[in-house]
Amino acid sequence: MNQIIKGKQSLIFTNPPYIISAASVAGSKEAEGPLGKLFDMTNEDDLFGAQTWEEAESTMQKEACVLALGKARVKADEIRYLFGGDLLRQGIATSMGVEALQIPMFGLFGACSTSGEALALAGMCAAAGYGKYMLAVTSSHFGSAEKEFRFPLGYANQRPLSAHWTVTGSGAFLVRAAEPEERPGGKCGQAGSAEAANAAEGDVSTGHISHVRITGVTIGKIVDYGLKDSQNMGACMAPAAMDTIVQNFIDTGRTEQDYDRIITGDLGYVGQSILFDLVRGKGFDIRKKHLDCGMTIFDQETQDTHAGGSGCGCAAVTLASFVIPKIEKGEWQRVLFVPTGALMSTVSFNEGASVPGIAHGIVLEHCPL
């Protein structure tokens, strides 16, 4: 067996798969934000050469996949399975986006937690020996999301301060199964054997090496505190983020001290403060370790994005452009990446249903070659 079942919801991989490349494609507002210079590709009119917002989102997904493949010099037909999703009804951004790649695919929906769901399944399938390469991709687009969930852009509708700004972006991650000789001597963070180092170095020319491994996952369950305000998704998702973070601590025996960063997807300013309170209620204090992708991707002072960024693309492009490079360099040794999703549709909202949340935890570690 290539993995250890931990507690109620977690897995620890004994020979953890690598993220060998990550790519980010983002829109114009994101390009003007704090991470703007880190994205692999941005576009001035947010249409990426397409005629509609939906086609633009599909184009971003395809470009992100092609970039991730190109960085690692891996061809699309070498990818065993693709795991992808987006926010649109019936996941059409993904269907239309990845179609040209012709990779056997699993369509996913976990709202803004989908990047975590895709990375979890890609890591699990690679660790299980179901193929050498897996691809995970997610996206969101401000234009298509406003059309899907809110008001026509031409209305210039006023937004409450608790509302998020959907990120225009797509992140793709190429996961490679570890070879038996790459198994570290002990935990990641300790030097591997000489053989492992040599095996890894021999791979440099093909771009297949990386210091970033998915060492474990904590799969989330649906958490519903009964909140119904779809314009305050931070509050709706914070309980799910707390549940997954605390469950990761319980399952693995770790605390916030064992992570350099605990990174949520898009709780924003409102959700962050609720998360801190809820986690404190469980006996942990993550304030010094927490970072939220939705608060990182935009500048709240100058970009008028209210609670922060959101969408399947928010956590994905922040992970690809900002978080993974820091783990690769060893600046952060172990990160708990926890994208959060609000499970709702215009129909469920109009019928008065609550907005439950879900969050999936991915443990990313810097590992020596």
Place this chain on the structure above:
Amino acid sequence: MNQIIKGKQSLIFTNPPYIISAASVAGSKEAEGPLGKLFDMTNEDDLFGAQTWEEAESTMQKEACVLALGKARVKADEIRYLFGGDLLRQGIATSMGVEALQIPMFGLFGACSTSGEALALAGMCAAAGYGKYMLAVTSSHFGSAEKEFRFPLGYANQRPLSAHWTVTGSGAFLVRAAEPEERPGGKCGQAGSAEAANAAEGDVSTGHISHVRITGVTIGKIVDYGLKDSQNMGACMAPAAMDTIVQNFIDTGRTEQDYDRIITGDLGYVGQSILFDLVRGKGFDIRKKHLDCGMTIFDQETQDTHAGGSGCGCAAVTLASFVIPKIEKGEWQRVLFVPTGALMSTVSFNEGASVPGIAHGIVLEHCPL
């Protein structure tokens, strides 16, 4: 390793997981059809005690899960991961349906192929040792689907003869990982060792045994012949069904002779004839082995269902109520189950996009205890 990678898209499990129980919940029209007496639960007004079609669909999913758990005498908190999906935007039937079970979950979208996607991932995770029990569930509802994709029911809109009738139903499948001692001596269909038989018999009292195992999967890719008629989904999905069936033959070295039945999800009468032609073009003839769930669940003569049944629930309830019992009894030794999905939304349709298809293949075999 607990599996063998076969060809481009397939996996063969060396110690295949079991489907230890399956449950079906269906609506009134389905209750009047040829499989009516086989469903575990049906409801006269299709609302299942709820106020809306969406809530009714969620209720069906929950009831199907509870029934599958009850049949095997397994509790919800023993299930490691749940894989579920439906046709509605942002998968709300699943989110609201399985929430009460509090099982860590992966939300999926593969249109009407989702039951195959869910069973594939449940089987793969069980075979990989990620947990003892996995639950797969999908649903569709005529009322919620018409609202989502077509016209308000009150319009009494006329339907072309190539259109499908969305099945009101939900099927749930409880997958159990095989213990090492349950590994058959050779292939399924041959007697296992005495130890294995004893181990299995010792389990009878807890309802954890079955003769039905998921011995392999063939994951589909998106296939697009450029068709745009969402009222003729059989034609849109037939190329994907052909692609997955033929890929299964190529990957495994089998032909139609090696299967007692090749069962598609919801191609219907139009899609079936196209499938036969396409498969014949690849040098195979599946006419004597083919069965389509959409043609099986309704009586075309008396039920006015045109091309046949469709929806994530169509293949799921037909598999649970009709197909699995035949494999359990050994009437069919090996079945290739291939639910098919049409990847579209009202937005993609209105924007003039084509309707590509996807199909996932699940190999189900009768195995001795």
